[in-house]
Amino acid sequence: MNLLPYRKGGRFWTAVLLTAILIAGVLQPGRAHGEGTDNKKKELEGIRDQKGAVREELKKLEKKIRPQKEKVVKMEGKIEKANRKISEVEKEQKKNEKRLEYYDRLFKNRIRIIYQNGEMGNMQSLLKAGSIEEFLARFQTLRLILLRDRSLMEKYERIRDEKKALKEKYEGLAKEQQEEAEKARKIYVKVEKEIRKTEKKLAGLNQKEETLREALNKLSLVDATLYPFKFASTVGVDAWGFYNRQCTSFVAWRMNQHGKRFANTMGGGRWGNATNWDNNARRLGYRVNRTPRVGAIAQWDAGNQTGGFGHVAYVTAVKGSSVTVEEYNYNTRFGFGRRTVSAGSVSNYIHLN
Numbered sequence: 001m002n003l004l005p006y007r008k009g010g011r012f013w014t015a016v017l018l019t020a021i022l023i024a025g026v027l028q029p030g031r032a033h034g035e036g037t038d039n040k041k042k043e044l045e046g047i048r049d050q051k052g053a054v055r056e057e058l059k060k061l062e063k064k065i066r067p068q069k070e071k072v073v074k075m076e077g078k079i080e081k082a083n084r085k086i087s088e089v090e091k092e093q094k095k096n097e098k099r100l101e102y103y104d105r106l107f108k109n110r111i112r113i114i115y116q117n118g119e120m121g122n123m124q125s126l127l128k129a130g131s132i133e134e135f136l137a138r139f140q141t142l143r144l145i146l147l148r149d150r151s152l153m154e155k156y157e158r159i160r161d162e163k164k165a166l167k168e169k170y171e172g173l174a175k176e177q178q179e180e181a182e183k184a185r186k187i188y189v190k191v192e193k194e195i196r197k198t199e200k201k202l203a204g205l206n207q208k209e210e211t212l213r214e215a216l217n218k219l220s221l222v223d224a225t226l227y228p229f230k231f232a233s234t235v236g237v238d239a240w241g242f243y244n245r246q247c248t249s250f251v252a253w254r255m256n257q258h259g260k261r262f263a264n265t266m267g268g269g270r271w272g273n274a275t276n277w278d279n280n281a282r283r284l285g286y287r288v289n290r291t292p293r294v295g296a297i298a299q300w301d302a303g304n305q306t307g308g309f310g311h312v313a314y315v316t317a318v319k320g321s322s323v324t325v326e327e328y329n330y331n332t333r334f335g336f337g338r339r340t341v342s343a344g345s346v347s348n349y350i351h352l353n
Helices: 010-025 035-127 132-220 247-257 274-283
Strands: 287-289 297-300 311-319 322-328 336-342 348-351
Touching: 035 132, 132 311, 247 274, 247 311, 247 322, 274 287, 274 297, 274 311, 274 348, 311 336
Parallel strands: none
Antiparallel strands: 287 348, 297 311, 297 348, 311 322, 322 336
16 A cells, blocks of 8 residues: 555566566456457447537537526516515505595595585684684685695695506516516426436436446456465565555556556556545546546545545446445455445545546
């Protein structure tokens, strides 16, 4: 799991050379490939091309839906403003109706009093005035009271009509905006259905690709018992610069067995302990994410389950939310193991291919 130590001596380098010859010859990936492998590879390439076309289709649909979605959001904002205005007008209208009712009632009461007293009663009230000035004053007062009441009634009637017209205007505007929003929403929903359909198609291709990857992996995967350092001393270093029978050494062997020239100093990096592998892979431009794939490296950061060195394993199968991995030095000390774990329990997946 650690970096390649500096050593002298011809025996060590002879062992390294022999191991390299073994890997390059006996375990060369091409030896394991047959007609079935080549066919699977071609089928896998075809699926990748289909996925590319589906992704392009998805991009076009997302571009098509964007303006409609923005329009719906914008129109709904306008509708909300119009509804707020309607609510404000209704509140003002209620206040105005109360005022109108008050002055209407007051005016009617004054008229009623006049008629109840009768014409003579009003004349007598005026004739009782002590002078012509008092007569005119009484007459003018009565007239002004009636005029004022009527004027206030007319004012609040006018306000009522204005508020009614304003409310109708906002209701019409809201209705118009609602209709426009519905048109945009229909387009939005239609395109969204196409997107969901396309995403489902892409998911199907992804599953098919994963199934093919797994089949191809099985065709080309030599048995783990052929790991060349299974009996080597754990203080020794393998041909790729990792300590023998560690998780890092086993994964390096799997990568090389699949044709990837993987080593501790690959790409000028220093892979070192498993906990460093994700950061080193990113620095070298490899994809590192939380998406499992057959042939990827499952990497765990240092923690309670992995100690201070972290852990790596080789992904052999992906089924729903579970992954099956091959590994060394996890449940079996310095030995091989295979287990199925939750895909989400893995810290990262490193994709070298």
